[in-house]
Amino acid sequence: MTLATGMRLVGLDGQSFRFDAGTLCLELLLTGGEGELSKWERLHTPGDLADWIPNSRAGLGDLVQVSAGELAATLRLRAALQRLAATAASGSRAFSAADLSALNEAAAAPPPVPVIGPALERGWASPVTGAQFLSMVARDAVEVFGGPALDRVRMCGGERCLLLFLDTSRPGARRWCSMDRCGNRHKLRTRRDRHPAG
Template sequence: MILANSMELAPLDGQRFRFDAGTLCLELLVTGGEGELARWERLHTPGDLAAWIPYSRVGLGDLVQVSADELAATLRLRAALQRLAATAASGSRAFSGADLATMNEAAAAPPPVPVIGPALERSWVSPVTGTQFLSAVARDAVEVFGGPALDRIRTCEGERCPMLFLDTSRPGARRWCSMDRCGNRYKLRTRRDRHPSG
């Protein structure tokens, strides 16, 4: 099943799979990061960010204009969200005050402004700025980290998989970034362990 808000990802191993981060703020984390995640980096220029935003669940299309300063702000917010989400997924609530301040600063800017057209189609006041997009991401993060969803932030249980997501399943039992990737690898490994050859 392909979820409405899932993204198709193609990591370095070349296996494409669908991933649903469960929420906008964690969606941003699939664009790369610091340390081990630097090899996944997709946001090298403002144009890279402007090209990625239409794939996010905000639904801004190609309306966003991004400056170099806005790209730098995005990378700062993404790094803060990565640390906050990893802390939450570990079961800790020892969040960095600096990371929370980064989130709050981005959330304080005006978000994209929705409009409705004569045919009742939903759109946005154009152009949308990178700062407005970041505000939408940060406001989503405030809702997630400041509410009951915080206990549903998970790290994929796949071997060496760094993917973080919000478990939106009714029972709260999601374990994998994707059943097509890490879930399937686990099933195959379990089957081999049960039925070793020869």
Template sequence: MTPGTRLLVNAQGERYRFDPGSLSLELLLTGGPGPYERYEIAHTPADLAEWFTGSRLALTAPLTDVQIRPAELAALKELRGALYRVAPALAHGEAQSSDDVVLLNDATAATPRPILAPETRRLAWAPPVTGKQLLGAVARDAIGLIAGERSGRVRECSASDCYLLFFDTSRSGNRRWCSMERCGNRAKIRAYRARTETV
């Protein structure tokens, strides 16, 4: 599967692919506060390190040496908690809190460093990639969603029972569904049934 695209499972056990289009929105899929605790996958630093190897960062270059310390795991979870407030606010055109903006700004100190691999002359990440660098990459991505060229394109799935958030990378800027395999397909089926019932 392409890095950054995740395989999710709905309540009925059906699997579908979801591409949130953004590293910071992708991090929301690892669990979270309140009702999202049941989706938690980042129980240990090693759990989150393994998850990052399949993240959007691996689109640029493979992540082979990820090292996250316990304090960095806690910081990444704190940032993720802020993203659960920031991202829905973006999707609904609301302002972010000052506390969340400070948290994002403070997290950007370090990011993974791209290098040319000496043996292959291909792009690589300078090892090790640390939790602090991953924190910075996620925070910078979120700042880009708020104030960069990409602002204004964070969306919430249009299905009434789905709250997945994504960055709309479509050329037209009119993506409506988290996934055509799931919510988009269900909407098409409902529209088809509504048309055939009126005939």
């Protein structure tokens, strides 16, 4: 099971960049959301979610079968995760009881079942249901929001950038979604402010 370490994203300005959310539960937020995030919505049908999962760090490949009900449950969990992550990134711990309940409900379902093949390769019992995938996401979120990693949930420091990530850097000093995008823009702005033209 090879895990992805990031995804290629394209901003509204057409710029392509690599983004590592640092953890599966925050990676799910890259599929869209409510309000301003709706312009990036990718999950319109169960097939959209099934197509997205192999690109995630879940390591499930194309084994996941998603029903309409499981897509609806994914959208509910994603909305709760978005609110929890934004709250954590702001430094607050005033989490909504309803959002924590949504997380616990998804985590209560059985996760995917690991198996080992004849060549001693690791894999997953097939098929994997959408509910099992959601359990995997929710259990990851329980680890993030219920443990020491909570203090490392961040929102990109770029202007108008809404990307949330888990700072997995050793010093815990990550500020940007990507140095190739918001980090570079900040450097350019700082340079212009120090050396204004003519």
